[in-house]
Structures are given as structure tokens and as C-alpha cells.
Amino acid sequence: MLKNFNxxxxxxxxxxxxxxxxxxxxxxxxxxxxxxxxxxKSINDKGCDAFITMVQGQAQAYQLENNKVPSLQDLLAGGYLKGEQKKCPNGKDVQIDSSGKVTEVR
Structure with a gap:
């Protein structure tokens, strides 16, 4: 039986x-x-600091193995960096100076 709805x-x-x-x-x-x-923005800046530290370590490893200061292209070609890792997470480029120090391009 159906009841009436109220x-x-x-x-x-x-x-x-x-x-x-x-x-x-x-x-x-x-x-x-x-x-x-x-x-x-804060997270991307901290990610950039970590990326620079990682590239610095890879540049030192390249320098130890090849007895020369690498460029970013050398690191990419040698397999020290994967893909097109040339930029920080915040979009800024990194560079390696003649002494092997990695810095963010401002």
C-alpha cells in the first residue's frame, strides 16, 4: 500500500x-x-636550491672523471643529468662558471 506523502x-x-x-x-x-x-613560490625556490646542489655534485663527479670543468651540455651528453634538466623548478636557468661553481641565472 502506498501512503500519501505529507x-x-x-x-x-x-x-x-x-x-x-x-x-x-x-x-x-x-x-x-x-x-x-x-x-x-617558496617550494619552487627550495626545489631550485636542491637542484643546484645536485648539479654541483654531478659537475664535481664529471670533473673528477674527465679532469676538466663541464658545461651543462657536457653533463647532459655524459648522462650526468637526464633529459633537458637545465632549469630550476622555479623556471630560472642554471650556469656553471669556469671554476665549476653552479649558480642560478638571475
Whole structure:
């Protein structure tokens, strides 16, 4: 047997309650997104420091094996760096000077 539905007994969210929840979520997103973007830049800068340290170690290994200061192309051709690893995670280039020191190009 089917019972008649009584709309007054139905429980659920009203439009006003849904709008309040949407407002709270929107405010939370507006507060957190700028902080996430700022942290992303910090993470990329730390990743660049780690990348420079890694390239410095590979340049020293190349120098020990070949008795000369490498260029980035030498490291790539010799298999010391994989693929096209010429840039930091923040998008800046790195360079190796004549003494073998690896620095970020500013």
C-alpha cells in the first residue's frame, strides 16, 4: 500500500541554509588560496636550491672523471643529468662558471 506523502514532514535543507554553507565555503577558499600560492613560490625556490646542489655534485663527479670543468651540455651528453634538466623548478636557468661553481641565472 502506498501512503500519501505529507510535504510538511519532509526534512531537508532550505535554500537559505544552502546559501549560508556556500558563503562559508567561499570565504574559506578566499582566505586559503593566496596562502597556497605564496607557499608554492617558496617550494619552487627550495626545489631550485636542491637542484643546484645536485648539479654541483654531478659537475664535481664529471670533473673528477674527465679532469676538466663541464658545461651543462657536457653533463647532459655524459648522462650526468637526464633529459633537458637545465632549469630550476622555479623556471630560472642554471650556469656553471669556469671554476665549476653552479649558480642560478638571475
Amino acid at each position: 510535504w510538511k514532514d519532509e526534512s531537508g535543507f532550505t535554500l537559505v541554509e544552502m546559501l549560508i554553507v556556500l558563503l562559508v565555503v567561499s570565504v574559506l577558499l578566499l582566505l586559503t588560496i593566496p596562502n597556497i600560492v605564496k607557499q608554492s
